[in-house]
Amino acid sequence: MTHPVDVHVGKRVRHRRWKIAMTQQQLAKRVGIKFQRIQKYETGMNRISASRMWDIGEALDVPVSFFFEGLDDNHEGGTPTGDLLGDREAMELVRSYYAIPENQRRRLFDLDRVLSEVA
Incomplete structure (x- = not known):
């Protein structure tokens, strides 16, 4: 075990x-x-x-x-x-996220925050 x-x-x-x-x-x-x-x-x-x-x-x-x-x-x-x-899918998402240039990644993060507040 x-x-x-x-x-x-x-x-x-x-x-x-x-x-x-x-x-x-x-x-x-x-x-x-x-x-x-x-x-x-x-x-x-x-x-x-x-x-x-x-x-x-x-x-x-x-x-x-x-x-x-x-x-x-x-x-x-x-x-x-x-x-x-x-969770392999979550890890692939994290890897893809960090492959995005930092300024675009920040914009994506802000969009995600807004969408989660609306949900």
Whole structure:
């Protein structure tokens, strides 16, 4: 059985990898492991050791603390809050959003805010 923190950490690995458009194969090569291990990390099936987490953080250019962001400290067992990072469509939308030039992105954000207030 997977632990919710392992699942959360795996989702954070996947989130960051998607955001920088890196494949599991590329990440595995940079860390020196097989891509199947990355798959197991991202689903929470395998726990990531501290040293491996350090290597993954370096490969993804984030501090180790990044992988724990979003955990609800007040929830018993450190259960993650929400599951937006597990939604592939949401992550693709985020990646596409950040690919838009900043001035246009700001205008899109303002439009979204107005539309959500009307809804």
